[in-house]
Amino acid sequence: MKRRRGGRGRESESQCTQKTISLQTPLGTIQVSGCEAGVHTIRLLMDVAPAERNDQGHMSCEVIDDPAAVGAGPELLHCVDWLRDYFSDPRAARGPRLPQLHHPTLRGDSFSSQVLRTLLQEVRFGETVSYQHLAEMAGNPRAVRAVGGAMRRNPVPLLIPCHRVVPSSGGSGSYMGGRGNHLKVWLLAHERPGGEG
Structure with a gap:
């Protein structure tokens, strides 16, 4: 069990008892942490190269830890299910609701919070x-660099799809x-229709 200490205005964060579940995914090991109220973080450990699809065209996503032994709450378990769907077929992950998110960055009223919420709600599979257009969508067209900062601080990649933000000049841009x-x-x-991961 881990207790997280928050700064000023983060009293609810300091009261969270977080659990962590590790998954073996096509991107390598992913660690998902959260409390009873929701998911706090997703960490991509980058311990292997991205995998190929199997003969049936699917990807596997297996839980390494026993969720019962970890004592995971319902939102953390829901996140695991969502990730399994996402890696198997990203279109399958469109239907189910996203897990509740409980990281303080996502609950605040900062521009970074606004950018992350806008990305989550407006940019689909x-x-x-572009960074520029996302700044406009979040209400400050001149804050392109701040959008980049928000992407770097995104606590829940994949759920909040910072990988979908690209430079206006073309190319995929930087990630992690x-x-x-x-x-x-x-x-x-992986997310493109008929795409190959």
Whole structure:
């Protein structure tokens, strides 16, 4: 069990008892952490190269930890199910509701929070948006650099699809500080209709 301490205005965060579940996915190991109220973080560990689809055209996503032993709450379990659907067939993950999110960055009223909420609500599977256009959608067309900062601080990649934000000049752009560019390319291909991860 981990207790997280928050700063000023984060009293509810400091009261969260977080659990973590690890999954083996086509992107390598992913760790999902959350409390009873919702998901706090998703970490992509980048421990293997992205996988190929199997003969049936599907990807596997297997839980490494026993969720019962971890004592995972319902939203964390729902996140695991959502990720399984996403990697098997991203179109299958469109229907079910997203897990509740409980990271303080996502509950605040900062511009970063607004950008992340806008991205979550407005940019769909198989779509991309430029940093410039996302700044406009979030209400501040001149805040392109701030949008980039919000993408770097996104606590729940995949659920909030920062991989769908690309430069206006073309190309896929940077992901995870440039270390995960190959993952961004894979994710964008995975979400395209008939796309190959």
